[in-house]
Amino acid sequence: MLLQMNSITKSYGSVTANSGVHFTLRKGEIHALVGENGAGKTTLMRILYGMESPTSGEIKLEGKTVSFASPTDAIQNKIGMVHQHFMLFPSFTIAENIVIGREPSKAIGFNRKAAAAEAERLGKQYGMPVDPWQKIGECSLGVQQRVEILKVLHQGAEIIILDEPTGVLTPLEVKELLVAIKALARQGKSFILISHKLQEVMEVADRITVLRDGKVTGTVDAADTDAEHLSRLMVGRDLIHITRNDTVPGEPVLEVSNVSIRGDKTKPLLDDVSLRVNEGEIVGIAGISGNGQSELLQAISGLMKLDGGAVKLRGTDVTGAPVQTIRDRGLAHIPEDRYQWGVAKDATVTENGLMGHAGKHQKYGILRGSSIRGMVAEWVHRFGIKTGSLATKAQYLSGGNLQKLIVARELAQNTPFLIAAEPTRGVDVGAMEIIHGELLKKREERGAILLVSSELTEILKLSDRILVMFEGRIVGELAANAATEEQISLLMAGGKAVG
Amino acid sequence: MEQLFDVSLFASTLRMVTPILLAALGGAICARVGLFNVGLEGLVLIGAFSAIVGNHFTGNIFAAVLFAIVCSLLFSILFGYMSIHLKANVIVVGIALNFLALGLTTFSLRAIFDVKGAYDNKDMVGLPKWDIPVIKDIPWLGDVLSGHSPLVYLSMLLVILLQWFLFKTVTGFRLLAAGENPTAAKSLGIHVSRIQYGAVLICGVFCGLAGAQLSLGNVTMFTEGMTSGRGFIALVATMLGQSNPIGVAASSLLFGFMDALSIRLQGFAMPTHFTMMLPYIVTIAAMLFFKDKGYIQEARKSNESSR
Numbered sequence: 001m002l003l004q005m006n007s008i009t010k011s012y013g014s015v016t017a018n019s020g021v022h023f024t025l026r027k028g029e030i031h032a033l034v035g036e037n038g039a040g041k042t043t044l045m046r047i048l049y050g051m052e053s054p055t056s057g058e059i060k061l062e063g064k065t066v067s068f069a070s071p072t073d074a075i076q077n078k079i080g081m082v083h084q085h086f087m088l089f090p091s092f093t094i095a096e097n098i099v100i101g102r103e104p105s106k107a108i109g110f111n112r113k114a115a116a117a118e119a120e121r122l123g124k125q126y127g128m129p130v131d132p133w134q135k136i137g138e139c140s141l142g143v144q145q146r147v148e149i150l151k152v153l154h155q156g157a158e159i160i161i162l163d164e165p166t167g168v169l170t171p172l173e174v175k176e177l178l179v180a181i182k183a184l185a186r187q188g189k190s191f192i193l194i195s196h197k198l199q200e201v202m203e204v205a206d207r208i209t210v211l212r213d214g215k216v217t218g219t220v221d222a223a224d225t226d227a228e229h230l231s232r233l234m235v236g237r238d239l240i241h242i243t244r245n246d247t248v249p250g251e252p253v254l255e256v257s258n259v260s261i262r263g264d265k266t267k268p269l270l271d272d273v274s275l276r277v278n279e280g281e282i283v284g285i286a287g288i289s290g291n292g293q294s295e296l297l298q299a300i301s302g303l304m305k306l307d308g309g310a311v312k313l314r315g316t317d318v319t320g321a322p323v324q325t326i327r328d329r330g331l332a333h334i335p336e337d338r339y340q341w342g343v344a345k346d347a348t349v350t351e352n353g354l355m356g357h358a359g360k361h362q363k364y365g366i367l368r369g370s371s372i373r374g375m376v377a378e379w380v381h382r383f384g385i386k387t388g389s390l391a392t393k394a395q396y397l398s399g400g401n402l403q404k405l406i407v408a409r410e411l412a413q414n415t416p417f418l419i420a421a422e423p424t425r426g427v428d429v430g431a432m433e434i435i436h437g438e439l440l441k442k443r444e445e446r447g448a449i450l451l452v453s454s455e456l457t458e459i460l461k462l463s464d465r466i467l468v469m470f471e472g473r474i475v476g477e478l479a480a481n482a483a484t485e486e487q488i489s490l491l492m493a494g495g496k497a498v499g
Numbered sequence: 500m501e502q503l504f505d506v507s508l509f510a511s512t513l514r515m516v517t518p519i520l521l522a523a524l525g526g527a528i529c530a531r532v533g534l535f536n537v538g539l540e541g542l543v544l545i546g547a548f549s550a551i552v553g554n555h556f557t558g559n560i561f562a563a564v565l566f567a568i569v570c571s572l573l574f575s576i577l578f579g580y581m582s583i584h585l586k587a588n589v590i591v592v593g594i595a596l597n598f599l600a601l602g603l604t605t606f607s608l609r610a611i612f613d614v615k616g617a618y619d620n621k622d623m624v625g626l627p628k629w630d631i632p633v634i635k636d637i638p639w640l641g642d643v644l645s646g647h648s649p650l651v652y653l654s655m656l657l658v659i660l661l662q663w664f665l666f667k668t669v670t671g672f673r674l675l676a677a678g679e680n681p682t683a684a685k686s687l688g689i690h691v692s693r694i695q696y697g698a699v700l701i702c703g704v705f706c707g708l709a710g711a712q713l714s715l716g717n718v719t720m721f722t723e724g725m726t727s728g729r730g731f732i733a734l735v736a737t738m739l740g741q742s743n744p745i746g747v748a749a750s751s752l753l754f755g756f757m758d759a760l761s762i763r764l765q766g767f768a769m770p771t772h773f774t775m776m777l778p779y780i781v782t783i784a785a786m787l788f789f790k791d792k793g794y795i796q797e798a799r800k801s802n803e804s805s806r
Contacts, residue, residue, distance in 0.1 A: 072688035087683035089676055100676055101687040103669045110669045 001063075002027045002190055003048075003159060008057035010043055015388075017043040018054070019214045025159065030181060030191045032201040032222075035211035035234055036428035037400030038386040041194045042084075044211070045161050048192075049081045050074040075101075080157030082148040084164040084194075084399075090137035094130050095119040098151045122150050127183050142173030149180070153189075160184075161192045166200060167426055170288045170454060171489065178204045196234075196428045198227040199457075210234055235430045244440060249464065250279030253330075253417045253448035254300065259309030261295055261472075269295045271472040273309070277417070277448040282439065284451045284463030284480070286488050292472035293452045294336060297421055300450070301333050302326045314416060327356070332413035334406055336421035336452065338399070342406045345395040349387050350376050352394050353409050379408035383434055400427035407435050411442065418442060421452040436462060456485050470494050506642045508763050513643065514717055515762075516755025517651045518543060518726075521709035522733035523751050524654075524661055525702035527742040531665065532678040532698040537593025538578050539706060540730025541600030546571040546710020548604040551721040552611060554623055563715065564626075564650075568707035574600065575703025583695045597730070605723050617722040625719035626650060626712070648716040650708055655748075657705070662744040674698065709733075728779065735782050750785070757781045 003025040010018040018040045025031050033041050046052045048059065050068030058065050061077055068074045071081070088097050095116040104114035116132035123129045128146045136144060145165060152160050162181075166174045181191055181204060195201050201208060202222060209219040210233040217233045232238060254277040263269035270292050277283045287293055298304035300311055302323040310319045318326045327333075335341030343352045353376035354361065361372045376390055383404040387397055394402060407423055420439060424432045439449060439462060453459050459466055466483050468476040468491035476491040522539045529536040536542075546567045553566030578596055582589045612618045626648035635645035665671040677684045677694040684691050713729070714721050732754050740746030761777040 070688065071686055075688065081686075083686065087680070087686045089679045089683060091679060092676070096672070100672070101689065103672060105669050108668050108670065110667060110672045 001025070002029075002061070004060040005044070005048065006058050006060065008044060008047060008059075009055050010040075010047060010052065011055050016214050018047070021057070021211070021214070021216055022219075023209060023216075025190050025192060026206075027158075027190055028185050028188050029206045030185050030193060030204055032193045032195060032205035032208045033211065034194075034196055034198065034201055034208060034230060036196065036430050037398045037426075039211040039234075039428075040214040041211055042163060042398075043214075045081065045163060045192065045194060048074070049079060049161060075155050075157070078156055078158040079161070080152030080155055080159070081161040082145070082152060082163065082165060084167065086144050086148055088136050088144055088147065090135070092136060093132060094134050094136060094139070094143075094147050095132035097136050097147050098122065098130075098132075098154050100151070102155060118154065119150065122153055126150070126153060126180070126187070128180050140173070141168045142170065142176065145169060145173070145177060146180070149184075153184075157189070159190045159192065161194070163194045164196075164426070165193070166195065166197060171456060172288075172493075174200065198230050198429065201230070202227055212236055231429050234428070244462075245444060247280040247444060247446075247464075249281040250446060252276050252278050253314055254450065255312040256296075256300065257310050257312075259296070259299055259311065260307050261299060261304065262307045263295075268472050270299065273472070273474055275467060275474065277450050279416070279448055280443055280446045281464045282443050282449040282451055282462050284453065284459040284466045285469055286453070286456060286459045286466055286492060287469035288492050289454055291469045291492075293421075293469055295472070296469070297333070297336070297419055297450075297452060301331060301419060327413075327415075330416040331419065332356075332410040332415040332417070333419045334410045334421055334423050336425075338402055338406055338425075343394045343402055346393055348391045348393055349380070349385075349397070349405065350390045352405060353379065356409065356413060375412070379405065379412065383408050384431065399425075400431055403427050404431050404435070407438070411438055416447060418447060418449045419452075420449055422454065423451070424453075424455070424458060456488055459488070460485065468492055503763060503767065506639060508759055509643045510646070511762070512752070512756045512759040513647060513651055515758040516751050517648075517654045517716065518709040518713045519729055519733045519736060519754055519758070520654050520748060520751040521650075521657070521705045521712065522730055523736040523740070523747045524657060524744060525705035525709075526734055526737035527740065527744060527747050528661065528665075528674075528698045528705075529702045530678075530737055530742040531675060532695045533681060534582060534589050534695060534699065535593075536578065536699075536702060537590050537734065538575075538596035538600075538730075539593075539702075539733050540726050540728070541593075541597040542571050542574055542578075542703060542706035543710045543713065543730050543733075544597075544600045544604055544724070544726045545574045546707040547714035547725055548607065548710070548721055549707075550711040550714050551618060551623075552607075554715060555612070555620070558624075560624055560626060560715070564708070564711045567711040568704050571707030571710060572700060572703040575699050575706070578703075579696050579699035583692050583699070601724055604721075608721065608723065617720060619720040623719050626716045648712060650712040650716055653708065654712075658744045658748045665744065706730075732778060732782055735785065739785055753785070754778055754781065 001024050005021065005023040008018050008021045021044055023044065035041050043052065047054050050070050050073050059067065066077060095112065098119045099115040104111045104118060119130060119132040128150060130143065130146060130150065136147065165177060169177065178200065185191060193201070193205060205222045207219060207221055208225065208230065210217045210230060212234060257274045259270055259273045260268055261270040273296060275283065285293055295304060299306055302321055306319060310317055312318065313326065313329050313331060316329060318329060339345065350373055354372050358367065361368050373390055379385065380387060385401050385404045387401060403426060410418065423439065424435050427435065443449060451459065451462055460480060460483065463480045466478045466480055466488065467474050468488055470492065478487065522543050526536050526539050549570035550563050550567035553563035554560065557563060574596065578592055581587045581592045608614060608618060628646045629649055629652065631645045635641040665675060673689050674694050677689055677691045681691045713725060736747055736750040736754055739750035757778040761774040764774040765771050
């Protein structure tokens with residue numbers, strides 16, 4: 001056994017993040033670690049990587065007991081970690097990002113040529129080719145992920161921890177990554193894969209350990225299990241299968257006609273986009289991120305100026321109107337990037353929940369604390385948001401829990417129209433089930449929803465109609481019950497629809 | 500016009516540019532590790548005053564410059580301790596140090612020399628003037644480049660040295676990394692705060708030299724608040740040059756030239772207070788024209804990649 005973690009317990013005050021966790025890793029194995037947000041996966045890996053020290057328990061590496069005081073110790077013991085939020089330097093080149101910390105040098109000079117050669121060699125050896133002189137800031141997220149893995153390999157890692165590696169990648173990039181991981185495992189590298197995407201886990205992992213509330217609820221061979229069994233272990237109960245009742249779309253709520261945004265590049269950001277969302281209908285927009293979806297949402301919600309075209313909300317022209325006016329007219333918005341648009345990191349859970357609701361909870365301009373706390377406490381309960389208290393700062397919540405808070409806040413606006421951009425990015429299956437259920441409930445209550453997601457399964461599951469965006473244009477419209485994943489993928493890549 | 504733009508104007512530009520350039524280089528290295536050092540003004544002032552004190556007590560010009568360096572260094576340690584160790588807001592610390600320096604030098608001027616406003620002593624020896632062989636015999640160019648204090652030449656050397664250090668050495672590379680993404684640098688086992696202290700100390704040395712050039716090179720005296728905003732101009736030069744030593748040198752040259760020009764114009768029956776505004780007007784104009792767009796884009800990119 002390459003690695004053994006025995007009875008690891010970690011408590012922060014009265015909160016126990018890990019309790020008696022056993023975890024083992026064989027050489028050349030891909031071992032997935034799955035569990036809901038806050039189940040203790042990341043804590044366990046931070047302990048292994050020397051970023052936290054366990055309250056009790058021991059770590060054995062090739063039979064020898066080890067203890068790491070810092071990531072430097074872990075790196076020296078050939079353990080590498082690819083963090084969920086990339087640890088890269090945008091203005092540096094790919095080669096520089098790979099060799100940093102172990103730079104090839106001539107006397108005290110940094111030998112950049114040797115660094116580039118080394119980056120190229122690593123890329124070839126492990127089947128992940130990169131252009132060593134390209135700047136990281138100009139690379140796609142898929143390439144950035146590749147650089148992160150090459151960096152860890154350059155450090156000499158034999159055990160590689162991947163924390164939610166596919167969260168920000170496009171479906172094609174995910175496939176490439178999984179292939180690369182499998183190839184590396186065949187060359188003798190061992191992987192610990194943190195994920196809550198069960199499909200991926202089933203596809204790539206040899207063994208799977210499930211954590212729930214800091215305890216191991218099962219370690220199983222991937223061959224002996226299925227996604228259903230795993231989600232039962234994760235959530236602790238059977239998942240309710242969501243059923244979609246047929247609804248008849250009503251009056252148009254959102255009408256976007258011929259919207260264009262030129263942008264400062266040669267290609268327009270949005271090119272003559274027209275679409276309509278009706279009452280009681282979910283319209284899904286599929287596409288590889290960066291093909292105009294963000295701009296479209298910003299144009300609709302009044303965050304970006306149009307160069308042409310018009311946006312109508314419930315029959316009123318709101319083109320170029322201030323955001324407040326548009327929201328008052330009946331728009332709520334679950335933004336795609338929760339940290340940039342969704343929350344104020346330094347504000348509390350209550351304060352973040354209050355955003356956009358302040359008008360309802362005031363008297364003569366003074367906020368009424370108790371009614372606000374009541375409202376937010378109800379959301380915390382209903383969506384199962386894991387937070388220390390209502391006064392906890394938003395930055396201390398895990399990404400998934402923060403997402404639940406934003407979804408709860410925007411749903412509570414109870415507006416006729418809702419933009420849901422990546423509504424379940426980074427949330428676990430249990431929470432995804434709740435969010436999907438709420439979105440469908442809103443649809444049945446005759447709400448209109450514009451859904452943007454990079455997860456095709458999500459689009460297919462929820463939408464009535466599917467629009468595909470490519471390079472700022474809508475390149476196809478499909479009825480959800482007739483669409484297949486292959487059809488959409490082809491359109492997303494700029495191909496023509498077949499059949 | 501010919502009278503205005505003559506040899507001595509360019510010669511004095513080089514003299515005037517040196518304190519700004521040295522301070523700006525110090526600011527640049529601080530900016531590169533993510534500390535925006537507003538305290539340059541105070542650091543230079545301390546350097547200028549302590550150079551005079553050193554000169555007064557030792558009578559040795561070398562010891563005087565050394566004393567200026569040591570005093571600025573101590574002051575910069577204070578900046579480092581508060582902003583790195585105690586994690587205080589760098590802007591607030593910088594401003595506080597500026598006022599501390601102004602008060603401290605004015606008070607010490609009274610306490611040590613028993614004078615008010617300015618200290619001037621005929622016996623005091625300023626920095627020597629070096630004639631550069633060969634170059635001094637070239638017409639025009641010789642008059643501009645030759646016959647300056649050693650610190651003027653040192654500052655030019657430091658530009659090249661710093662450029663090489665930042666972009667060609669391993670240590671420089673790690674320094675840039677620590678400034679660009681401290682979290683990522685820490686995750687690689689790079690000692691970010693140690694690097695930050697190093698940068699602050701280098702900045703202290705540079706500002707000490709800048710002060711010495713101001714009080715012993717350009718003139719041989721000390722007046723209260725004699726930096727008169729040069730530290731802030733240096734800060735603008737840092738930003739305008741995008742913390743690139745060569746770029747910083749170019750923008751410092753622009754400001755030094757305006758400084759020299761403003762003094763020159765006083766000899767042309769222009770009101771003194773009007774000409775004194777010149778460097779600052781150019782500073783504002785420069786901020787408007789060279790809006791640092793590249794910087795904003797970099798910031799946006801780094802935001803995206805850390806999502």
